[in-house]
Amino acid sequence: xxxxxxxxxxxxxxxxxxxxxxxxxxxxxxxxxxxxxxxxxxxxxxxxxxxxxxxxxxxxxxxxxxxxxxxxxxxxxxxxxxxxxxxxxxxxxxxxxxxxxxxxxxxxxxxxxxxxxxxxxxxxxxxxxxxxxxxxxxxxxxxxxxxxxxxxxxxxxxxxxxxxxxxxxxxxxxxxxxxxxxxxxxxxxxxxxxxxxxxxxxxxxxxxxxxxxxxxxxxxxxxxxxxxxxxxxxxxxxxxxxxxxxxxxxxxxxxxxxxxxx
Amino acid sequence: xxxxxxxxxxxxxxxxxxxxxxxxxxxxxxxxxxxxxxxxxxxxxxxxxxxxxxxxxxxxxxxxxxxxxxxxxxxxxxxxxxxxxxxxxxxxxxxxxxxxxxxxxxxxxxxxxxxxxxxxxxxxxxxxxxxxxxxxxxxxxxxxxxxxxxxxxxxxxxxxxxxxxxxxxxxxxxxxxxxxxxxxxxxxxxxxxxxxxxxxxxxxxxxxxxxxxxxxxxxxxxxxxxxxxxxxxxxxxxxxxxxxxxxxxxxxxxx
Numbered sequence: 001x002x003x004x005x006x007x008x009x010x011x012x013x014x015x016x017x018x019x020x021x022x023x024x025x026x027x028x029x030x031x032x033x034x035x036x037x038x039x040x041x042x043x044x045x046x047x048x049x050x051x052x053x054x055x056x057x058x059x060x061x062x063x064x065x066x067x068x069x070x071x072x073x074x075x076x077x078x079x080x081x082x083x084x085x086x087x088x089x090x091x092x093x094x095x096x097x098x099x100x101x102x103x104x105x106x107x108x109x110x111x112x113x114x115x116x117x118x119x120x121x122x123x124x125x126x127x128x129x130x131x132x133x134x135x136x137x138x139x140x141x142x143x144x145x146x147x148x149x150x151x152x153x154x155x156x157x158x159x160x161x162x163x164x165x166x167x168x169x170x171x172x173x174x175x176x177x178x179x180x181x182x183x184x185x186x187x188x189x190x191x192x193x194x195x196x197x198x199x200x201x202x203x204x205x206x207x208x209x210x211x212x213x214x215x216x217x218x219x220x221x222x223x224x225x226x227x228x229x230x231x232x233x234x235x236x237x238x239x240x241x242x243x244x245x246x247x248x249x250x251x252x253x254x255x256x257x258x259x260x261x262x
Numbered sequence: 263x264x265x266x267x268x269x270x271x272x273x274x275x276x277x278x279x280x281x282x283x284x285x286x287x288x289x290x291x292x293x294x295x296x297x298x299x300x301x302x303x304x305x306x307x308x309x310x311x312x313x314x315x316x317x318x319x320x321x322x323x324x325x326x327x328x329x330x331x332x333x334x335x336x337x338x339x340x341x342x343x344x345x346x347x348x349x350x351x352x353x354x355x356x357x358x359x360x361x362x363x364x365x366x367x368x369x370x371x372x373x374x375x376x377x378x379x380x381x382x383x384x385x386x387x388x389x390x391x392x393x394x395x396x397x398x399x400x401x402x403x404x405x406x407x408x409x410x411x412x413x414x415x416x417x418x419x420x421x422x423x424x425x426x427x428x429x430x431x432x433x434x435x436x437x438x439x440x441x442x443x444x445x446x447x448x449x450x451x452x453x454x455x456x457x458x459x460x461x462x463x464x465x466x467x468x469x470x471x472x473x474x475x476x477x478x479x480x481x482x483x484x485x486x487x488x489x490x491x492x493x494x495x496x497x498x499x500x501x502x503x504x505x506x507x508x509x510x511x512x513x514x515x516x517x
Contacts, residue, residue, distance in 0.1 A: 060388050084394060092392040098385035102377075112393040115400075117296070161393070 009072055011036040011169065011201040012057065017066035018225075019052055026052050027063070028225030034218075039195055039202040041216030041233055043209075043247065045256070048222050050205035051095070054171050057203070058092060059083055070169070088116070091167035093191075095174040097158040099146035105132070105157050106142030112165040131160040135190050152183040156190065163194045170195060172204035176211045188214040209248050212236060221247065223256065284402075284476050291396065291403035298404050305408035309370050309467070310415055316369060317362045321420035324357050325349060325427025333436050345436070346446035349428035354455040355515075358420040359413075360507055363466035366413060367473075367499040374405060374474025375495035379481035379488035387479070402479070405471045413467030414460040421456065458514040465510065466503045473499040 010033040017030040026049040034040040044050045055061040057068055059075060068075040070086060078086065099108050106128035113119045119127060129139030135156040146154055155175065162170060175191060176184035188211050195202045204215045212219060216233030221244050229241045236248050246254030291297075332348045378401055381387050390397045425447060432438040473495045481491035 055388070058388075058392060060391060087392060088394045090392065092389070094385045094389055096384060098389040100386055100389070101380070111395070115393060115395045165394075 010034055010069075011038075011071065012203065013067070013069040014053075014057065015067040015069075017053070017056060017068065018064045019049070019056060019061065020064060025225055027056070027066075030066070030222070030225070030227055032220060032227055032230075034201055034203055036201055037199065038217045039192075039204065039215055039233075041212040041219045042203060042205045042222055042227075043207060043212055043219060043236070043244075044205070044222035045207065045247065049225060050222055051173055053222065054092075054173055054203065054205055058090065058171065059087060088112075088165065089168050091162035091165065091170045093155075093158050093162045093170070093172045093175055095177055097146070097154040099154055099158055099161070101146055103145075104142065105144050105146065105149070108146065108157060109142070109160045110164055111161060116165070127164075128160075131164050132157070134163070134194070135160045136186070151178055152180075152187070155179065155183075155187050159187070159190055159194065163198065166198060168198070168200045170198070170200055170202045172202065172206075172215070174206055174208075175204060175215070176206065176208045181210070184208065184211060185214070191215055207247075209236065223247075280480075281472070281476055284479070285406075285472050287398055288402040288406050288472070288475065291399040292407055294399075296399070298400050301400060302404035302408055305405045305471075306412050308373070309366065309408055309471075310412035313366050313369055313412075313416060314419065316365050317416050317420050318423050320361050320365050321353070321358065321423040322427040324361055325353060325424035325429075326431045328352055328357070328424075329428035329431040329436070333432070342436075343446070345432055345438070346428070346443045347450040349432075350425055350447045350451045351455060353424035353428070354421050354451065354459045356459075356507070356511075358417050358424055359459045359462040359466060360503065362413065362417050362420045362463065363470065363503045364500055366416065366467070367470045367503060368496055370409075371470045371474040371495040371499040372492045374471065375478040375481070375492045376488055378475055378478025379491040380478075382479060382481050383484050383488060397479075402475045405475055406468060409467035409469075409471030410464045411467070413470070414463040417459055417463035421459065454514070458510070461514075462507060462510050465506055469502045469506065470499045473502065 012032070012034040014030055014032040017027050019027040030053060042050055042053065052061060056063045057075070063076070073086065075083065075086065100111070103111070106125050107114070109128040109131050110119060110124040113127065114121065114124050125142065128142050132139055132141055137153065137156055137160070141149070141153065141157070146157070149157065172191060175187050179187060191202075191204070192215060202215070204212075206212050206215075213233055213236060218230065219233040219236050220227050220230040221241070222228075223243055229239055229244045231239055236244070239245060239248070243255045246256050328349050329345055332345045333342050336342050336344055381401070387397045387401070390400055429440070429443055432443050433440050477491040477495040477498065481487045
């Protein structure tokens with residue numbers, strides 16, 4: 001694998017990505033470039049395929065057609081060990097946290113380090129306290145189980161787990177869904193902080209506009225299985241694209257028609 | 263009608279193929295490092311230790327009933343003295359492994375399917391993949407090995423307790439002499455009776471873990487999907503146990 005970075009080459013490059021589930025076409029030729037060191041926010045309605053796009057890039061769902069390049073490597077053509085190596089450099093924050101119920105918090109946080117035999121269990125428990133501190137949690141939280149935590153604390157633990165292996169690419173799937181506005185802002189702040197500190201590239205998907213503007217440098221909108229707009233996250237509220245404007249301002253009337261049965 | 267039948271046959275063949283590939287994939291991870299010993303120990307404890315009370319009670323009552331029924335049946339042609347022989351033969355060859363297998367299928371097959379199914383629908387299995395951990399290696403392989411080892415251990419205990427159940431009823435209720443009963447049991451029992459039962463138990467343990475993992479791993483659609491996976495794991499494992507029991511009996515004893 002060639003890991004030489006190129007200034008002209010995007011860190012993540014997606015071309016013509018297609019994916020359907022039975023008769024339902026979810027992604028219909030998605031093109032997306034994410035520059036190294038930037039934070040891209042992908043917005044779109046519920047069921048628009050944002051999570052599917054992220055899972056395709058991660059290799060969790062095989063696409064029907066298209067190309068996905070990370071650091072110039074065609075992810076879909078890599079052998080399983082090469083893909084595992086590439087994936088080891090990616091951290092993922094799942095929508096519902098996806099913490100392992102059967103393991104205490106500290107073991108969740110350093111799971112990747114333990115799995116890769118990079119630390120002993122004793123050392124891992126100590127390191128977990130440091131990672132928990134980075135997301136504003138006391139080291140004593142490490143001894144609890146995920147079911148004993150609130151939604152906001154679970155998200156923070158999941159964030160600590162996502163950054164524990166020091167990934168250079170981070171994916172965030174609806175990071176503020178299900179949280180109150182203040183906790184949402186706290187999580188967004190932590191995300192911005194860890195992305196900046198690690199100096200990595202990030203893709204976040206959300207339909208929370210406040211969150212999108214806080215997290216992202218760049219933004220793209222997924223609608224009808226395609227990316228219909230890309231630009232600066234700061235321009236989201238005045239993009240000039242009627243569909244994006246309808247979505248970001250939450251208007252009923254506009255080019256995006258909800259399928260409602262009356 | 264023909265199309266319906268065809269769809270059913272194709273579905274069954276496809277299901278069998280998927281299950282076989284899943285089993286081979288899971289087994290292949292037993293010989294490819296790393297092996298998750300902690301997960302193996304946890305599964306072994308869950309299957310072997312926590313199933314002990316239910317298997318023990320099943321074995322004792324089965325032995326007791328078997329002694330009583332055999333005695334009453336054989337009394338019709340004055341062959342009551344064969345009670346000890348029938349009890350030990352039935353328990354070691356058939357009832358020990360089959361009843362322990364069915365009880366463990368209900369307890370462990372369901373628990374495995376529910377746990378792995380919940381992990382599937384809450385993205386925990388995807389999370390494993392993103393954390394450089396192969397889910398088949400972490401979740402499936404240790405459980406398969408634990409099933410193969412734990413069930414024979416349970417069946418050894420079930421054999422002893424089953425014979426003990428028969429002994430208790432025979433001595434306390436049916437007026438057998440304790441020494442005579444034990445002597446009959448020991449003299450009549452052959453190594454092959456016990457070994458065949460243990461081999462059956464190992465196969466049943468594998469099938470229980472396989473069905474629990476397979477159904478959980480492929481569960482879809484939230485709580486209802488996990489519920490369906492749990493039911494399918496128990497029903498599937500039970501049927502496979504009975505089918506393989508016949509096949510293995512043919513293999514060991516048919517002349």
